[in-house]
Amino acid sequence: MEQRHPTIRVYLTVWATLMALLVVTVLAAIPRTLGGISTVIAMLIAATKAVLIVLYFMHVRYAHRTTWIFASAAFFWLLILLGLTFGDYFTRGWTVGTYGK
Amino acid sequence: MPDSHAQSAVAHQFDDAPQQHHADTLGMWLFLATEVMLFGGLFTGYAVYRHRYLAGFIQASGEMHAILGAINTAVLLCSSLAMALAVHAATTRKKNQLVGFLILTIVLGLAFLGIKATEYYLEYKDHLIPGLNFAWDGPDPKAMFLFMSFYFTMTGLHALHMTGGITVMTILAILAARGHFTAKGNSNTIEMAGLYWHFVDIVWVFLFPLLYLVR
Numbered sequence: 001m002e003q004r005h006p007t008i009r010v011y012l013t014v015w016a017t018l019m020a021l022l023v024v025t026v027l028a029a030i031p032r033t034l035g036g037i038s039t040v041i042a043m044l045i046a047a048t049k050a051v052l053i054v055l056y057f058m059h060v061r062y063a064h065r066t067t068w069i070f071a072s073a074a075f076f077w078l079l080i081l082l083g084l085t086f087g088d089y090f091t092r093g094w095t096v097g098t099y100g101k
Numbered sequence: 102m103p104d105s106h107a108q109s110a111v112a113h114q115f116d117d118a119p120q121q122h123h124a125d126t127l128g129m130w131l132f133l134a135t136e137v138m139l140f141g142g143l144f145t146g147y148a149v150y151r152h153r154y155l156a157g158f159i160q161a162s163g164e165m166h167a168i169l170g171a172i173n174t175a176v177l178l179c180s181s182l183a184m185a186l187a188v189h190a191a192t193t194r195k196k197n198q199l200v201g202f203l204i205l206t207i208v209l210g211l212a213f214l215g216i217k218a219t220e221y222y223l224e225y226k227d228h229l230i231p232g233l234n235f236a237w238d239g240p241d242p243k244a245m246f247l248f249m250s251f252y253f254t255m256t257g258l259h260a261l262h263m264t265g266g267i268t269v270m271t272i273l274a275i276l277a278a279r280g281h282f283t284a285k286g287n288s289n290t291i292e293m294a295g296l297y298w299h300f301v302d303i304v305w306v307f308l309f310p311l312l313y314l315v316r
Contacts, residue, residue, distance in 0.1 A: 005192055006185075015182040019175060026171050029314035042310035050303045057185045057299045059292075067126050074134035078141045082148070089149045 006056050014056045021045050110287035122289055129293045133300050136262075140304050143258070147251045147311065157244020162315030164229060165252075166220050170313040173216045174305060180209035181302045188295045191288035196280055199291070203274040206298065210267045217260055224249075252312055259308060262301045269294050 006014075028034070028041045055061040060071050115121040151158045187202035221230075228236040231250045239245070273294055276282065282291055 005189065008186065008189060011182060011185045011189070015178065015185075018178045018181075022171065022174050022178065025310055025314070026167075029167075029310070029316060032316055035316055038314070038316040039310075042314055043307075046307050046310055049306045053181065053299050053303050053306070057181055057302075058296050063126060064123055066123070067130060070127055070130035070134065074130065074137040077134070078137050081138075081141050081145055085145050085149065090152060 005059060005062060010056060014052050018049055018052060021049050110285040122292075125289045125293055126296075129296045133296065136300060140255075140258070143251070143255050144307065144311075147255065150247055150251065151311075151315070154241070154244035154247060157241035158248050159315050160239070160241060161245045161248035161252075162313060164224075164227065165313045166223060167313045169216055169220050170309050173213050174309045176209050176213045176216065177302050177305050180206050180213070181299050183209060184295045184298045188288065188292050191277075191282050191291040194283045194286055194288075196277065196283040199277045199283060200274055203270055203277055203291075207267055207270045207274065210263055210270070214260060214263055214267075217256065255308055255312070259301065259304055262304070266294075266298050266301055269297070 025042055025045045028038050028045075031038070034041075054071060058071075060067060063071075111118050111121050115124065183202050183205040187199055187206060190196075190198035190202055224230060225234065228234045229245075229249050230253065231246050235246060235249065237245045273282075273291060277291070282288055
């Protein structure tokens, strides 16, 4: 069984896309009035770049299913960490005024 | 002869090359998962304090050298391409290409660290290094201090990973020049080191907008 890897053309296309996304990230941050929306845009672009790197540069797209599970588990656990923490800190203000009444 | 060479690249505990490749890949991803947790903790702490002191973090982010940060992001993305091409050269057993792309990866990695060091020096001159010379006359000095602490911890840990990666690549480049990977056809080591390099790149992909582009 031969290991499947991307071709050089695929590598170059992914690299060009990553560079283009970097330019978009910088441009989206220039209008300072966008506020939180520019953060959402920046994080969506960063996540897209990460997925491209994982799938093509790190060969996960071509890998065995157990590799998919190991790679996904890493980020799934991160989502649990972020989700439960933010679920606490970001909602604390919601209950202001209901304490001690 | 090529067949017997390929056979000798498989360690005795594995049935064949694909099984060894699979085991190597899973082991490396398991290690990367612990790295995701290590950086994840810092990212989580950063997000909580950014939510709490948003105005201060926006002000602090304005003190960052965003252009140098953007250039550094481009440098790292190029180094990842060089690394991917090094892995390609290793799997197709092209020794000179492999050595060349590994050296290019190292050079781009060093360029990243050089630009990062320049930024640190500029921040030193701006009196923005907590615990060393921090002094801020403007509003929100505590949030400023907090942001700079996160900034140096996160970029510092990332730079440490870069240094480790460059060290590994240097050793691999020397071994590659001796034909260690292309003679027997054991490209796994190059590929696993590549996974680490790309992971460190991914960390920076998130660090750049989070630290330099707070709006």
